[in-house]
Amino acid sequence: MASLQTIGNHQAAEADLKKLNELRAYQEIANLNETISKQPNDARAYYLRANAYRKLQQYQNAIADFTRAIQLKPDDASFYDERGNTYFSLQKYQNAIADFTKAISFNLDNADVYNNRGVAYKNLRQYRRAIADYTKAIELKPKYAIFYVNRGEVYFKASDYQKAIADFTKAIELQPNNANAYFGRGVVYQKQGNDDAALAEYNLAIDKNENFTPAINNIGLLAYEMGNIEEAIKRWQKSIAIDNEIAEPQLALAVALYNKGEKAKGIEMAKKALKLDKNLGELDYLKKNLWSDRLLTDAQKLLENLK
Known part of the structure; x- marks a missing residue:
């Protein structure tokens, strides 16, 4: 396991890299402004500038440039x-x-x-359409593990647990170091009440990626739920140390602290x-996120205090 100091150093390095990438994006935009003037x-120039705006999360500017590129070259699927x-x-x-549908038509x-459209359908809870798109993606790229992970996730959401397990297992066969696939299997097992199997899968996910916060959180x-409150607290603290913008472990930790008597700190978190x-x-x-009875009961006490 990485120490907290190691995690901190890693976060600092990521922050430096982000700043460097932002500077590069601004320089790209400046160069492309000159080209476009x-x-x-030049449709390609608008396309490239749009991608630079995307790197800066300036999405409206990006959409405007992609739209201009499409106006100039309406038959380019990538636009x-x-x-x-x-x-x-x-x-x-x-x-x-x-x-995505227009891109597919070309x-x-x-x-x-197809995979991208499947993810959009998933987020709209249109699971049949998502599965159909993932299946088409798999037909075209049968050795691409992420497509199986994505389809497995939708099978899980559709409560087809056997097919979900099959897809996560196939992803592991294709890419044995895929932490998401082990995590996916763990989620299915946890949903089915097989906590020992779930724990084993979560530990495998962490073996592949020691900073994989979803598995750390679910452990x-x-x-x-097993009454090992200190171990739970330790896990959630580790998740937060890795990424303090993830909300779920922060609420879980808040619940644990509140019910230990650290009420002010729990409420603040x-x-x-x-x-x-x-x-x-x-x-x-929370229940859909696999919070079990003990944690839900304790969460209710805290949430009622916030009203």
């Missing part, structure tokens, strides 16, 4: 695909689907676009978590 009908990805980043899933054999959920993800304030949502 000289060649205002629609990338604008679709930008709409996806804005959670405008219907717009994204429309663009290139029926692009597995990645905390299992530990809390809970408020921060709910600012990051307001859905965590709903017990039904």
Whole structure:
């Protein structure tokens, strides 16, 4: 396991890399501004500048440039695909689907676009359509593990646990170091009440990626339900040390601290978590995230105090 100091050093390095990439993106935009001023009908230049805007999360500027590129060259599938990805980043899933569909009309054999559209359908809870798109992506790229992971996730959401396990297992066969696939199997086992099998899968996920916070968080959920509160706290603290913008372990830790008697600290942490993800304030949502009876009961006490 990485020490907290190692995690801190890693986060600092990531921050430095982010700044460097931002500087490069601004330089790309400056260069492309000059190109476009000289060649205002250069579709490729608008496309490249749009991608630079995306790197800076300036999504509206990116969409404007992708749209201009499409106006200049309306038969380029990649323009629609990338604008679709930008709409996806804005959670405008219907717009994204429309663009992915247009991209597919120009290139029926692009597995990645089927996958992208499948993810958008998943987020709209249109699971049949998502499964159909993932299946098409798999037909086109049968050795691409992420497509099986994505389809397995939707099978899980559709409560088809046997098919979910089969897809996660296939992903592991293709890519044995895929932490997401082990985690996916763990989630299915946990949902089925097979906590020992779930724990084994989560540990395998962490073996592949020691900073894989979803598995670390869920081990905390299992530990809390078994009454091992200190172990749960330790796991959630580790998740937060890795990424302090993830809301769920912060709320879980807040619940644990509140019910240990550290009420003020628990309330403060809970408020921060709910600012990051307001859905965590709903017990039904927590239950879907595999929070079990003990943690849900304790969460209710804290959440009622926040009202």
